[in-house]
Amino acid sequence: MSAPMTLPPDETAAATGPILSVQNISVSYDGGRSGFWAHASPVKALDGISFDIFPGETLGLVGESGSGKSTTGRAILRRIGVTSGRILFKGRDITTVTGEELRQLRRHMQIVFQDPYASLNPRMSVLDTVAEPLIVHGLVASAEEAREEISELLRIVGLPRDAQDRFPHAFSGGQRQRIGIARALALKPDFIVADEPVSALDVSVRAQVVNLLQDLQRDLGLTLLFIAHDLSVVRHISHRVAILYSGRLVEIAEREALYDTPIHPYTEALLSAVPVPDPKIQKGRKRLVYRGEIVDAGHWPSGCHLHGRCPHATEKCSIEPPPLVEKRPGHWAACWHR
Amino acid sequence: MSPAADRPLLEIERLEVEFDTRRGVVRGLRGVDLSIGRGETLAIVGESGSGKSVTAQAVMGLIDVPGRIVGGDVRWKGHSLLSRSRARQARDIRGKEIALVFQDPMTSLNPLIRVGQQISEVLRRHLGMTRADADLRVLDLLEAVGIPAPPRRAKQYPHELSGGMRQRVMIAMAIACEPELLIADEPTTALDVTIQAQVLELIAGLQETLGLSVLLITHDLGVVAGLCDRVAVMYAGQIVETGSAEDVFERPAHPYTQGLIRSTPRLDDHMERLVSIDGAPPSLLAPPPGCAFYERCPIAEARCATLPPLIPIPNRTAGSVACWRATTNAWDSASVPPGELRAV
Ligand SMILES: Nc1ncnc2c1ncn2[C@@H]1O[C@H](COP(=O)(O)OP(=O)(O)OP(=O)(O)O)[C@@H](O)[C@H]1O
Ligand SMILES: Nc1ncnc2c1ncn2[C@@H]1O[C@H](COP(=O)(O)OP(=O)(O)OP(=O)(O)O)[C@@H](O)[C@H]1O
Ligand SMILES: [Mg+2]
Ligand SMILES: [Mg+2]
Secondary structure (H helix, E strand, C coil): CCCCCCCCCCCCCCCCCCCEEEEEEEEEECCCCCCCCCCCCCEEEEEEEEEEECCCCEEEEEECCCCCHHHHHHHHCCCCCCCEEEEEECCEECCCCCHHHHHHHHHHEEEECCCCCCCCCCCCCHHHHHHHHHHHCCCCCCCHHHHHHHHHHHHHCCCCHHHHHCCHHHCCHHHHHHHHHHHHHCCCCCEEEEECCCCCCCHHHHHHHHHHHHHHHHHCCCEEEEEECCHHHHHHHCCEEEEEECCEEEEEEEHHHHHHCCCCHHHHHHHHHCCCCCHHHHHHCCCCCCCCCCCCCCCCCCCCCCCCCCCCCCHHHHHCCCCCEEEECCEEECCCCC | CCCHHHCCCEEEEEEEEEEEECCEEEEEEEEEEEEECCCCEEEEEECCCCCHHHHHHHHCCCCCCCEEEEEEEEEECCEECCCHHHHHHHHHHECCCEEEECCCHHHHCCCCCCHHHHHHHHHHHHHCCCHHHHHHHHHHHHHHCCCCCHHHHHCCCHHHCCHHHHHHHHHHHHHCCCCCEEEEECCCCCCCHHHHHHHHHHHHHHHHHHCCEEEEECCCHHHHHHHCCEEEEEECCEEEEEEEHHHHHHCCCCHHHHHHHHHCCCCCCCCCCCCCCCCCCCCCCCCCCCCCCHHHCCCCCHHHHCCCCCEECCCCCCEEECCCCCCCCCCHHHHCCHHHHHHC
16 A cells, blocks of 8 residues: 555554563363363363564464464453463563553454454444444544544545445445454554454455555554465465464464475475465475374374374374474474474 | 267256345346366356356255246256256256265254264165165275274264364265266365365365266365366356366466456465455346446456357367457556557
8 A cells, every 4th residue: 555654653662572472371261162062171272372473573373273373363362361371562461451451452452353244243334333442442432523534544444435334235345354454443553463354255355455454564564463274375464474283383484484494294284285276386286185184172182283193203292292492593393303 | 069978968058047135136147158078177266156156056956945047057968957847857866966065064964963874874865775785885985085984983973073074974975876976165165275185185086086077166276276177267147267277277368367366375476465356246136237347357448348258269179258358468458558458
């Protein structure tokens, strides 16, 4: 977006050091969400994950379904409590803040959801939808009062001026996602979690939203946690990429390093499995097809969670979980054999 | 007309489907032409809502109120599946000679019945097998789709299986009657890439060993590239391009196809920015009388307000396009003044 910058970056953001530091967090859900044979014991969804995000950076978080991506986002935004570990935002421990402090914190951290159809209230006009966070935080008394500001926000996300008084059903999926992004921007946050913001969109529209997020990130100095299961989209938008597998971070590195010289066997399998839209290349590609299934949270094996599927696994892998260590400068992986 | 022997297995001709909704009549399919030969793998790709699933449903006889087929025909080995006088034959063909795998196995498997028994019932219903024979065959089928420990898995309920395994059960059920055509509607969309790779490998293997024809519906161009011989591209209830996979990927002729390929992020490119197609498809409540891509097309001109027919592309063995101005570089020339286009 070449438009002039209208949302000034927050000067208080420390120039050095991570804006967000996730330190060894674990999260459990109450057991027996689905089914029949509900088991009452809590189910661990995240098992001691750590990473930093630096100001103005986009970190891509990739993993299979159920690996804990959304849980990570929820934990950071304090929508769910952690069972252990700490979360620092701008150097401050926010793991247990509550009340007014938490409300203030929420102004700085926003979320964009996956499903633009389900995440917007069909009975609220675009104006009301985008103004809601402003009203909740007492910055304006009514949506009308924010009309000018919101018209500017809509311009930034590339929606027509007359969008304000229309309702979600009048918009396409891509446009709805823009409404969601405008809403997330309303409070001028420094940090946004985008939880699979383009997964529900058509390929031809996906690019519009990815480009928009990329522009906003750069022009507004936003810090972005971009959650996705599609490695090709992540490559375009991320500065660094982290890979989750069954509740654990298995690798994190600069984008090029991760894609060109992956270390963890799971990352390798993932990269080799992503189909390339080119018959000549794709039909001749050698894929690492790992046998076996992904194990649900609550049934994780001991040791490395991948060991049952990993061709390199040894006895050690089935006993001791490998720690995430810096294998090359800035390139961390959790594997005993790499 | 060609003799019956080398005519396509499945022919879809000028098929039109409408849905009555509160807001009016949705024109789901607006004259779809498509055919699949024996042993061929055809992909249908296209935007959400373009009519891919409705096409599959029409073939399988699954269009139900509020939908109806209002025109055209679907022929299997030369005989209409839609004619009233052959309704019984059509029912036999569907499920036996033509089988369908859905995107979400949870909605098509009965949650209260063990998976082995569900497959066994298909065998008994369509092939008239005895229970004992069917139960034995179930174990072969589960093994064929790569499910470990078939005797144990057969006794489990759908929710006790992972997504990838449920999808395999669906495929086992679909191939139980040794169909000639397998229709797979987004069979791997709900799966993770590493599991998706397993399922695609399975379908490719079955295609080879059983000589199946496959109609694969997907929005993932990468999946198409690995598996399919031919591609049909749908847009707003119509086919806008068909061709060999190679032609469609390397020399797409329709501006929409070109846009779709350009905007598909690739793992193997290093572009900083994705290209996108601005705008959105038209509403099928009141589709435009002309080309449906008109609004988003970089090279649209006055005559595009009338509907372009799907016609063969010159110098290609199998390939057709519905565009008045078919070229292979609609988007490059987008910024070129109209007068200079002919020179490109
Ligand atoms: N509210 C909940 N109650 C119980 N278990 C939950 C809940 N939410 C998530 N889980 C479980 O926690 C694990 C991680 O879930 P999470 O939603 O974080 O995965 P994800 O990586 O975001 O997956 P997806 O790609 O499907 O969105 C899963 O096993 C899931 O079933
Ligand atoms: N039961 C129904 N009632 C009303 N309209 C329907 C119904 N089923 C399909 N349609 C409409 O028919 C059109 C084609 O739908 P279809 O499901 O075939 O799309 P698709 O190409 O499979 O999309 P997707 O990629 O999202 O699965 C859409 O406009 C859809 O809204
Ligand atoms: Mg999620
Ligand atoms: Mg569909």
